[in-house]
Amino acid sequence: MSVRKNLxxxxxxxxxxRAKLKTARLLARHADFAPACFYAQQAAENALKGVLIAxxxxxxxxxxxxxxxxxxxxxxxxxxxxxxxRILELDKMYLPxxxxxxxxxxxxxxxxxxxxxxxxIAVAAQIAARAARILLRERLKERAATAKSAGRPAVPRKQ
Numbered sequence: 001m002s003v004r005k006n007l008x009x010x011x012x013x014x015x016x017x018r019a020k021l022k023t024a025r026l027l028a029r030h031a032d033f034a035p036a037c038f039y040a041q042q043a044a045e046n047a048l049k050g051v052l053i054a055x056x057x058x059x060x061x062x063x064x065x066x067x068x069x070x071x072x073x074x075x076x077x078x079x080x081x082x083x084x085x086r087i088l089e090l091d092k093m094y095l096p097x098x099x100x101x102x103x104x105x106x107x108x109x110x111x112x113x114x115x116x117x118x119x120x121i122a123v124a125a126q127i128a129a130r131a132a133r134i135l136l137r138e139r140l141k142e143r144a145a146t147a148k149s150a151g152r153p154a155v156p157r158k159q
Contacts, residue, residue: 006053007142010135013050017043017128021121028117034108038097040120041065041090047124047131051076054138065091079130086123093120 024039048068052059059071065087069080080087096102096111103111 004142006056007135007139010050010054010138013046013053014128014131014135017046017050017124017131020046021125021128024117024121024124028114028121031114032109033112033114033117034097036117037093037112037120040117040124041093041097043124044087044090044127047128048072048080051131051134054135063094076134079134080127083123083126086119087127090120090123 020039020043024036024043027033027036027039044065045063045068048065049059051072052068055073055076057071057073059068062068066084069077069084069087072080097108100107102108
């Protein structure tokens with residue numbers, strides 16, 4: 001896959017992360033905390049996968065946020081390390097937010113709280129924002145490389 005296609009797909013994943021965050025916020029406003037937590041986890045997953053694709057890092061199909069984080073090269077992982085413990089919290093929301101048997105037979109809608117939803121949404125938003133910054137940097141690098149190979153400046157000069 002070309003760099004341009006990787007960046008386009010990465011952009012779509014980061015866009016989808018933001019869409020899932022919007023859904024999570026709406027669900028939380030309506031006290032649907034379990035699905036709000038799940039959508040926050042999905043937003044973080046999309047954002048991390050967007051970073052991996054933008055950086056052209058192969059990864060196995062999975063839903064483990066911590067493993068996705070570990071696949072990101074160290075130089076870019078540093079931007080996400082401050083929220084690593086919170087990523088682990090989000091990681092735990094993939095199954096229990098949807099399946100009663102993952103909670104000992106209790107309905108997720110009876111177990112997850114507004115505080116958990118608020119926290120999940122906040123960390124997913126941080127991850128999505130950091131992913132967007134990495135994607136922007138990669139787009140700028142690709143634009144500069146394309147301009148250089150075409151013999152023109154990366155940024156158009158003012159006249």
